[in-house]
Amino acid sequence: MTKRFIAGLMTLVLVFGGAALSDSNNNIINTSITASAANRVEGYFEYAFIDDVRSGVNILGYNGNESNVVIPSYINGAPVVSIGDYALCHNGMTSVTIPASVKSIGTYAFYHCSNLSVINNGSGISDIGMYAFSCCTSLYKITIPGSVTEIGYGAFDSCSNLENINFPKNLTNFHANAFAGTKWLANKQRQSDLVIVNGTIINGANCRGYVSIPSGVTGIGDHAFAENRNITGINMPSTVKTIGAFAFGCCDKLRSINIPNSVTRIEYDAFKGSSNLENIIIPSSVTYFGSDAFTDTKWLANQKHRNPLVVVNNIVIDGKSCSGNVVIPNGVKAICNNAFALNSMITDVSMPGSLREIGDYSFTSCTALQKVVIPYGVTSIGSNAFLEARSIKYAEIPNSVTYMGQEAFKECSALEAVNVPGSVDTLELATFQECRSLKAVNIEDGVKTLKEYVFSNCSALTDIYISGSVETVGWRTFYGCNSLNEITFNEGTSSIAADAFQKCDSIMTVTLPKSLTNITATSFNYSIPGFKIRGFAGTTAQRLAAYANVGFEILEEPIIATEIKIQNSEPKLNSNAKSETTSYKYTGKGDVNGDGKLNTSDFAKVAAHIKGKKLLDNASVADVNNDNLVNITDLSKIAAHIKGKKML
Structure with a gap:
């Protein structure tokens, strides 16, 4: 775990599905704080x-x-x-x-x-x-x-x-x-077969035969020569830097092309469908390949015949024919958009430490893929990267990741637990939406924003920890998480949008902080029998309770139990149990639920014990450093073990 996370464990917020309030002068509730409200x-x-x-x-x-x-x-x-x-x-x-x-x-x-x-x-x-x-x-x-x-x-x-x-x-x-x-x-087009604006070719539909592009052209625009079945060859000058999307798509008579070493980007579908294109010289200067840039060309077919994992300039550009356990070679820096999309044959992917970027849709609908271990060094996980990868049970995301795109893990219906590192500032739209087996989530200190639908319809979700760094909870972020039953937000949360926890019909208790300044009348379902709000006197929490006509419990200053004396209970432990993330022989310390594994479920229970929310009967098992105390030190060691950083 990162040092920031370990330091932030003191401010973990226990959330079992929740909402927040609005603290604005004499107004009880701001009912239209988000753009999702009525026009x-x-x-x-x-x-x-x-x-x-x-x-x-x-x-x-x-x-x-x-x-x-x-x-x-x-x-x-x-x-x-x-x-x-x-x-x-x-x-x-x-x-x-x-x-x-x-x-x-x-x-x-x-x-x-x-x-x-x-x-x-x-x-x-x-x-x-x-x-x-x-x-x-x-x-x-x-x-x-x-x-x-x-x-x-x-x-x-x-x-x-x-x-x-x-x-x-x-x-x-x-x-x-x-x-x-x-x-x-x-x-x-009447003036010239090549229509050029500011150094970019935007149309070459009237060109025929061998086309010589004039010096000074810097870009081949999107669709510039698309479906031109009359061109047979292209001469590009050394001034060209980019080849646009579908620029030479479906150019049936194009057989060879020499890309100059000035080119740095080849966009998606650039040569797609040029079925007779067999000879391509790609210079080392190209550092970006868009999705399916060479799909349905003879060149790509020949490359895949030699090796189903096609790597060019340390970028994986195609893995759709791979099967079983795929080992991406060391030195690879990026997996391009769509690289493995719709591949139902791969079961595991070993990623090298050199990897820095996982592209959009790169593993979409890889339905046999069972686990994802992303190496430290990766900074970006693209939009829809693992969308509908329905067999993934385990995903490890390192604290080098600073960006996860929208719907990155949406509909990973077998995923059971996830740790979101604090290096990720924002969880984008629907990142984990409809992960229906997801039971435990830990959001580390550093994450600030949860956007719309992030965990919506995660119907098995029961345990979620959100650090105090989270300021904003978006529209329908937890919509349909009907296994959540209690929510506590720490100081720091300032806004909870409309419908954030609607259809969470098991929630009975919501604890709200003083820091909350924005809330809507529909953030929660206040009509649940016995629904109760906990908060501080004179804050939005109390005004919300009165507005919604629900019970209100006044809190004193928050107490976080940082040191708790061990109880005498000494249950027998399975010393031969193995960690779920390693073959290391596990000692049993920290396994508070007694299932022979140390995982996020144990982490959640120990954190609840430390905060005094739900005390353990077998607290001695949580004392992993044997100092007769159960505190943040133990929790950080458990977290490090789960992530495989330092085994117990």
Whole structure:
């Protein structure tokens, strides 16, 4: 365990499913503290705050019929920072004025505004979403602000009269079909087979035969040559740095390609489906491969025939044909997105100490994979990395990990216990959602935020420890955890969102700290017979109890039993039992539940004993350092043993 965790054991918070309160002046409860609350209305605009502290507004809809629509800079004291998905689509406006406060325009935001001809201002926009202005057939000219760094897929697709576009010089990130079906693109294609903007090729659909890309081009854009069945070869200059998504996808006549050593990134599906592509020279300069970059090429088929584990430049790019126990060689630094996805044949993966990154969807639906031991040194576990890996019973996450993406372990339905290291600042959306066998969770000191749905529908969850560092519990974080029965939050927690513990119908007691400042009327199910709130006099806890008409128990200053005298009970121990994480012959110390193993269940029980919540009958077993005390020292040694750092 990390030193930070050991030091933080003194502030562990026992949680058996819970909620928190709001401490704000004379208000009993703040019933609309999250963006998940009902949409708000200001004039003709529907909107929501982007976070609990109301740092910005997202426009969700527009119900007016004005010809000249002006997006406000501020609503309810907060800046308007985004125009949401579909917000103003199919509207009859002829012009729109976008304030400088707006940073992003969402998917389909102005889709099929067929009368829209003028877009004013927008000087703060950084990204324009997918199909944001698609089918705006009256739009004939645009000036893209210098702040824009990304134009999404099909952003101006089918703007059939769009002929004049002014690009800022720094804009190079164009997604596929951004200007498909415009007069501007048709005019450019008449001038040259290669359409180039700011050094990026955005279209090469009219190219034929052997294509020589001019010097100075720095990027091959997404879908630039996709499905061009007339090109036979490509000459890339040494100025090219990136090859975009599906850039050469389904180019059937392409047989060989020499990638220059200036290229550092090859994006997802870059050569996918180019079925006759057999000879590829990949330089050592490439440090990133997107998912399925070479899928359905002869080159990849030949590589897999030699070794089903395909490694290029110390990156695993494909393991879909591997089976049984996979040993990733030392030196490998990354597992790329989708590398083992949908592989139902692998049962175990040995990862080297050199590994630093596990990509998005890398082990998705690896249904035979039984355990995951991530080595120290890994810093990132991608989104959906182990999604639906339904046979994983054990997952070890080291304290080198600083990021776990959304749904990283979602629907790992056999996973029984997990320790979240304090090095992870935020648990993202639905990280462990629907892990229906998950019984015990330890969240170390250092974790600050639990986002939406993190543990929702973990129906077997009974024991969870959350350190006092956790400040925010998101919307429906523990929704449907119906085996939780008691919750205690320590000082530090400040916000619990709407529905955080709804459908947790076994919860009877909730203990809330003074630090809590935000709570909603639906954070818990207060209608459970016998439901009780514990807290301090004059705090939100007491006001919430009165509001919900439930019992309230006044607490004195919190007491954490750091040293407890050993009771005389001396049960017999199984000295031949083995640790679940090692073949080391286990002495039996710390095995307070007597199952012959030392694991997170024992950790939870010892921690409850130390805090005085539920005393052990066999407390002497928890005295692992034999000093006749059961305290934080013993707990840290048990934790170190469970993680295999220092065996007892």
